[in-house]
Amino acid sequence: PPAPAPPVTRAALDPALVAGRGADVPFLEQEAEHARTDGTVIGPDRTAYTLPSEASGRSAVRLARGQHVELTLPRAANALTLRYAIPDSPTGGGITSPLRVTTGRDSRTITLTSQYAWLYNQYPFSNDPAADLLHPDWWITECGCVPAATTPAPVVTKPFRPSHFYDERRVLLGRTYRAGETVRLTVPPGATAEWTVVDVVGSELVGPPHVRLRAANALLFGADPTGRRDSADALDRAIAFAQRHDLPVYVPPGTYQVNRHVLVDDVTIEGAGSWYTVFRGREVALPTPAPDGSVHTGVGFYGRPAAEGGSHDVHLSGFAIRGDVRERVDTDQVNGIGGALNDSTVRGLHIQHTKVGVWLDGPLSGFVLEDSMIVDQVAxxxxxxxxxxxxxxxxxxxxxxxxxxxxxxxxxxxxxxxxxxxxxxxxxxxxxxxxxxxxxxxxxxxxxxxxxxxxxxxxxxxxxxxxxxxxxxxxxxxxxxxxxxxxxxxxxxxxxxxxxxxxxxxxxxxxxxxxxxxxxxxxxxxxxxxxxxxxxxxxxxxxxxxxxxxxxxxxxxxxxxxxxxxxxxxxxxxxxxxxxxxxxxxxxxxxxxxxxxxxxxxxxxxxxxxxxxxxxxxxxxxxxxxxxxxxxxxxxxxxxxxxx
CATH class of the missing domain: 2.160.20 (Pectate Lyase C-like)
Structure with a gap:
């Protein structure tokens, strides 16, 4: 007989233990360590700088090439969220590697990446696994010393203090699968990654795209849903038109390239849903530092600074923001949402790979963030x-x-x-x-x-x-x-x-x-x-x-x-x-x-x-x-x- 389906959990707990607490989310989670697998369960372990310590429930499954993990859908679903880890490149910067997703009788290959994972060393951390100590005058627990004051200087093992191992991948399956059907995740024999760790899988029944007919449709102002052309200027035009005519801005399904901040004030911007409307951008080096100290810019929706009175009546909903932040630079304004947003709402967003999902600098009042997901942030x-x-x-x-x-x-x-x-x-x-x-x-x-x-x-x-x-x-x-x-x-x-x-x-x-x-x-x-x-x-x-x-x-x-x-x-x-x-x-x-x-x-x-x-x-x-x-x-x- 088949093995029992892995239980549905919340934070790797029986949901009954946390009833009425935490976010009410649209997905159901199943821990890989409870699933059927020919891989190796790692953990539990709460020691920092280890793969299981950063896993949900402090345990996960490590797959070699050719191995799999399989679970049973607890209810009908047409989308998956996979939390995983794969190795860094030997010199830092990450790799990509395939994973086969088989649902029912259908199969597809997705690409995993470690380009947004794997930080090393002391605050504010490094992408270089071979980096020397960033602060040689700091106390180091591993040697019980201040290295700069120690003779001879201690040898610090490299890579030093690796962390931030995991990333997430969302997958729309194309059709709805019934409760009881299986999901198998298999590492192909020729995968780039020597190992793949699967932590937790969320399954979800995503509704159809949201449509707003009476709106300033971003496509009419030149926004490109294929992501080939930058759509920031088109969004500016749509926002200006919407402000003049008291309309919301609607952004249909698509992936829109945006490589700078979009200024928002007295405007409503609605996407088709965070699974459908995605704003994605590169982290762009500035030719000279900005007055606020930023040396990069990137995709983000920003209100006016508080010193200029801030922005008011901004309402953002139903889209995803995918940044490209791979290092921590504390002076950088490369956040998903920023500035000063008074009497404003942010609802139903999915924010990933920015420095901070939502960083607001006041004074400001009356801001509401709700019903959103913010994952895989550098800060x-x-x-x-x-x-x-x-x-x-x-x-x-x-x-x-x-x-x-x-x-x-x-x-x-x-x-x-x-x-x-x-x-x-x-x-x-x-x-x-x-x-x-x-x-x-x-x-x-x-x-x-x-x-x-x-x-x-x-x-x-x-x-x-x-x-x-x-x-x-x-x-x-x-x-x-x-x-x-x-x-x-x-x-x-x-x-x-x-x-x-x-x-x-x-x-x-x-x-x-x-x-x-x-x-x-x-x-x-x-x-x-x-x-x-x-x-x-x-x-x-x-x-x-x-x-x-x-x-x-x-x-x-x-x-x-x-x-x-x-x-x-x-x-x-x-x-x-x-x-x-x-x-x-x-x-x-x-x-x-x-x-x-x-x-x-x-x-x-x-x-x-x-x-x-x-x-x-x-x-x-x-x-x-x-x-x-x-x-x-x-x-x-x-x-x-x-x-x-």
Missing amino acids: DAVNLHTGVTGSVVRNTFVRNTGDDGLAMWSEGVDDAGNVVERNTVQSPVLANGIALYGGRDLTVRGNLVADPVREGSGLHAGARFGATPFAGTIAFTDNTTVRAGTYEQNWNIGLGAIWLYALDRSIAADVRVTGDHYLDSTYNAVLLVSEFGVRDDVSITGVTFRGVRVDGTGTSVVSARTAGGASFEDVDVRGVGAVGVNSCGAFHFPPTGSEFVLTDLGGNDGTDNNPWRPGTNWLAPFVPNTLTCDDRPPVVPPPPPSPW
């Missing part, structure tokens, strides 16, 4: 930067970012009154799933964050990067993290699934963590921390945890490495790997106890792995300020998450 997926207010990011799916998935950065001016809700963020290679850097009255609600890899974790509030103080109410509500709590190589400790970090200043706002679920945390569920050098200058206070579930930690429930305090009420735990609380305070170890005070408000159930007081409630022995400082307890892998 963030979304960053609301400097004075963004009254704005919302909701129901958006993010995967494989090179920095924070979703971020709000109040650099000098408060972000305020913003909401990030019901999004899914998977596999940020660097930094955090969702991060707040300063700001006032911010809400992070109902999100699902999975598989952060290094130098960050699932949810984060950081007083750093020149951000304004946190103020008002900072609410983390009804979020779920899974396989978060990464290893911070610079500090040589494990982070929490949620972590608060006081560096530039104290965190003293009303920080409320309510209803969150932290599942299968690699190290701690909660970390409150300050940099050792400022431990006497900053603290973290005013934090409350209420109605939280912790299902499995590799070490503690709470790790406190700062002065201050937090309260806990109805925090239920199970599967704790070490003592419930690791409280180092500000590392002065006074005889009165830790400088971090934990307050028990009742209802905190479950036991830890305390060898001195077995069976004790996880919080009780550590209230109010008991010193229990063990930075690096042995990690005990928790059992898989299960219904509570």
Whole structure:
């Protein structure tokens, strides 16, 4: 009899464990490691710089030439999204390699690429696997040293710290296949790639193209749907006509070459759907740097700068943006959506291979991003930067970012009154799933964050990067993290699934963590921390945890490495790997106890792995300020998450 079909999962979990949280997406995902294959399952592994660590669920299938992976469609589908990895070229820059996709009785060959993957070295990273250290004066965990200050200089293995291995490929199948039909992915015997890793396959029933008849049709203004000619000027003409005649711009199915920013203001642009209307462009070197420091331009839809009043009433929907960004240049404006967009909406977009999917520079207000997908970015997926207010990011799916998935950065001016809700963020290679850097009255609600890899974790509030103080109410509500709590190589400790970090200043706002679920945390569920050098200058206070579930930690429930305090009420735990609380305070170890005070408000159930007081409630022995400082307890892998 045939093997059972691989189950449908969300972030490699049973969907029942994350019901009502994360983005409501149109596709169903199946993990390759659960499929039928003659390849090799790799992982699970949460060690940075490995292929399984960046895979969904920390495991995938590696195929040699001639091998395959096969799954069964869980429902009718006419489109697939394949997440995969193939090797880099020996000198960097990537390769292409074929993959055979057999669906039912039909078969086609698609081309995979690693041209947008494989970064190396230290921030801001390199495409060259043979590059020397970009910062020879930085601390290097691998040798426990500052190489420039070490005699003799240590030998750093090359390629150094490879990362960002994966990419995605979307395939329209041409017809609809029934539930129960098979999809087989086969590496041809003559494939260029020595190996192909298949991570996860999404199947989807895509509807017919959207049509808008009463509109400024971009084809009538010279846009080329074959992609042979640049269509940027034609879009400018269509936008100008639409503004004069109070019409939307409609862009029919096709692939349109656009190699610069398209300026948008007081206009609606509709595509036929992100599977049908694609704006694709090259990254173009500028003859001289732009005033903002950019040395490249590329495809993107930009509002006017905030200094010029910004743009207003911009509405973008139903298309894909495919960039050509292969390196990280932080001064470059090569983002999918940029500028200042007031009272504007972005809906139903698919953004891939840009630097940042959506980076808005305020002050601006009233922006909404929803129902979109942002994948395979060199930096963030979304960053609301400097004075963004009254704005919302909701129901958006993010995967494989090179920095924070979703971020709000109040650099000098408060972000305020913003909401990030019901999004899914998977596999940020660097930094955090969702991060707040300063700001006032911010809400992070109902999100699902999975598989952060290094130098960050699932949810984060950081007083750093020149951000304004946190103020008002900072609410983390009804979020779920899974396989978060990464290893911070610079500090040589494990982070929490949620972590608060006081560096530039104290965190003293009303920080409320309510209803969150932290599942299968690699190290701690909660970390409150300050940099050792400022431990006497900053603290973290005013934090409350209420109605939280912790299902499995590799070490503690709470790790406190700062002065201050937090309260806990109805925090239920199970599967704790070490003592419930690791409280180092500000590392002065006074005889009165830790400088971090934990307050028990009742209802905190479950036991830890305390060898001195077995069976004790996880919080009780550590209230109010008991010193229990063990930075690096042995990690005990928790059992898989299960219904509570």
